[in-house]
Amino acid sequence: MAQEQFRPGFSLAGAVDLESLKHKVDAEPGTEGGAPAAGGYVIDATEQMFNSLVQNSATYPILLFMWVPTDNRLFPLATKLGDAVNAMNGQLQMARIDISQAPQIMQAFQLQGAPALFALIGGRPMPIIAGMPSEEETQQIIDTVLPQLVQLAAQAGVTGSAPYMGGAEGANNAGAEDGAEDAEAAEPAIPAAHEEAHRLAMEGDYAGAAAAYEQVLESDPNDTLAARERAKALLLARSANADVREVREAAAANPDDVNAQLAVADIDMIGGQIQDAFDRLLDFVAAGHKSEIEPVRQRLLEYFLIPDATDERLNRARRRLATLMY
Template sequence: MSDQNPHVNPSTVLRGAVDLSSLRNRPAPAEQAATPAVSGLVIEVTDATFGEVLQLSRTVPVVVDLWAEWCGPCKQLSPILEKVVTELAGRLVLAKVDVDANPQLAQGFRAQSIPMVVALVAGQPVPLFTGAVPEQQVRDVFDQLLQVAAQNGVTGTVDAAGGDTDADADTAEAPAEPELPPLHAEAFAAIEAGDYGRAAVAYEQALAENPRDEDARAGLAQVRLLQRVQGADLHEARDAAAAAPLQVDAQLAVADLDMAGGHVEDAFDRLLELFGALPSDERTPVRERLLELFGLVGDTDPRVGSARRRLTSLMF
């Protein structure tokens, strides 16, 4: 599995990236605790206690570290995650999941490769990255995650003992997050309600008023992606794509599902290979989809730069 997105574009929470529905109300066995074991800002999470973590993510963003004892890169990454979360002083919580001991969570997060790091914001997953990454990259991703959380209304903190702290209690120490512009707020409300069409209209109106509104542009790309993948079956889509390698719609469908699942490079590679294989008069839909996905991921992501260069070389 390729690395997940190490660049979180503000205003993008990729709903549907992982399926956590079966774990939301999972009853805890008698021999397991009903709530997560909290040590400072680090939580040890199990299949049974995950519902508590989802609830916590409505107050403060939760970073989920999927790891295993045998995983060398996990041992490199975990101390970095703990250090950065600790320095953020309660603005994030780190939830550690041993994938060997918690197979339902491993399956729910589609953890095909570890370490895998995903965030939860208001109960919704935000793919971050897989593999051991440098400390500065972790800091950059977490900074962007906090922007995403703020735009979703998740601005609380926890104290060192793990207790919730009223977000307003820290206003004297930290500047208040700016309110969302009205059209952005309308779009988020529509996303929360599952009305992606209404969210798209709000973002389109925001762009009409300010064509340089990059958050609106990224948000529009997100909701269009969500509209396309809603109700799609990954296995059926992959079978259809395998049966018709040059069928544009079939390949676009799998690329969308890869992107929604956080497999950015897989999505780009599929579309670039398709673009190169098609006659020049059939390439336009593929190029347009690539450009849309570039905007969703963000131009500062190095994978976008690499993919853009590949696209340019294929065009000329």
């Protein structure tokens, strides 16, 4: 499917809703009295990251939440939407954009204030609602609109899974004792050595993240978390912006082309179809392409780092790869 890139304008927008100044809070997100923290499948995006969001929306659908993170009137809505998106386990990503710091986006989307919701699918923005929704409207968005966005994305060939960023559990209960305890226990802090790589991944610079994780591994080759995250970053750097339909058509049209099969296996991995990715490459070698086993082996070794080490699919795929090699 040809992707039509959406480009934000460059003229300045009008003033942000001044009413938000009356409801301004100074607490940091995720702390008592502050905005709900990002995490899981919810990210905070900037104006500079918008083109990356557009590109990523060719792989998985994105819910754009235009808000002001210091306006406490928006916190309950942000919490409900964030919880709903996280409950969908990567079927879509929620990108929160602070419009007080994004005048070009305000102009491009013709926003008069916050909040506003848009879907971004295949680079195309789709308006959902402008202004504060009622409780009934919010529930309708959660129960009906979000699943419909996933269906629309699938019809457009956008079937990948959004990357999980961690730190979601308990994050949207900031200020509540139980929520704070859950957040503390659920996700370990990002290791200091990983911070730069993690930041680059959050911003959609997957190639940069992979290089940063490589530096971590040079210092500590036994850092299994860095190895896993590097493998994920390499996968997304290669194929996060691929046109899913074109990749699958190319693989079907070129069954003997190892690069075409590697490309579609990447798409399967991004979409969470791990067994399909393993089987595709192993079946390719078994079908008389043993001369291509080395690039297949290298790609599979990278894939093997991504699932949980106890995943039975790993053991089966490793055994089969060993059999094909000898």
